Amino acid sequence: MPDRRLIGSAAVLVLLLAGAAVALTADPPLDELLGQTPRAHELMRRYGCAGCHKIPGVAAARGLVGPSLEGLSQRIYLGRVVRNTREGLVNWIVDPRALAPHTAMPNTGISRQEAQEIADYLHR
Template sequence: MSTADLSSGSLFPAAIRATSPHRVLGRFAAVVCIVLAGCGDNPPPALGGDPDNGRLLLRQFGCGSCHRIPGVAAARGNVGPSLEGVATRVYLGGVLPNTPENMVRWIRNPKQFDPETAMPDLPIAEGQARDIVAYLQGLK
């Protein structure tokens, strides 16, 4: 093959034509993905918790007496920070890197991570904390 063959450009249009059916398929796959959900925008709840039960538990444990919590009735407390956007916060309580696992630990034993915090250790079971975190992870 001569240099002239390579530089003529004739190979490239053919290559583009060859990929276009794949692009169409790719778009189709993206649409199917969005229709079926579970892709990208709607990941499964963190740690397998139940966000609906989490919302009920946030009420039962009275978290709203200290926190504003979007979507939780009467949760307008101003002792602690608003939990709006808590899923995207960098540190919990300013000390603990924010991951779903750490949020479970913080909710069960905040004083373990910050002995001075005004947030009390509450008798919350691991599974209950996972449900709460599943709800809070939706607050972005």
């Protein structure tokens, strides 16, 4: 006869895993639920990035004007013209039109230091 305690433990484990799966796919994301949103999230809302881009981890960011920023660190070029280094990403966020005059992405007025915080978040 199977050990009841073993079955009980297995049931608890299944419930915990199910809970973790729900928490990981929850909307808003877990870090937002826990009130641990990185400052980059706040900046990406303030400067309108979230209105134009889908940004992983940022619940309100579902914009479809620009490309999704998911997996950004794996891309070779940004806006098809700039190498995707940290420096290239910061330059792009601060002044995309200096790099690609005809790009649809506007200059948002963001400071270099704020762009660095966003770049670190997107490249993490």
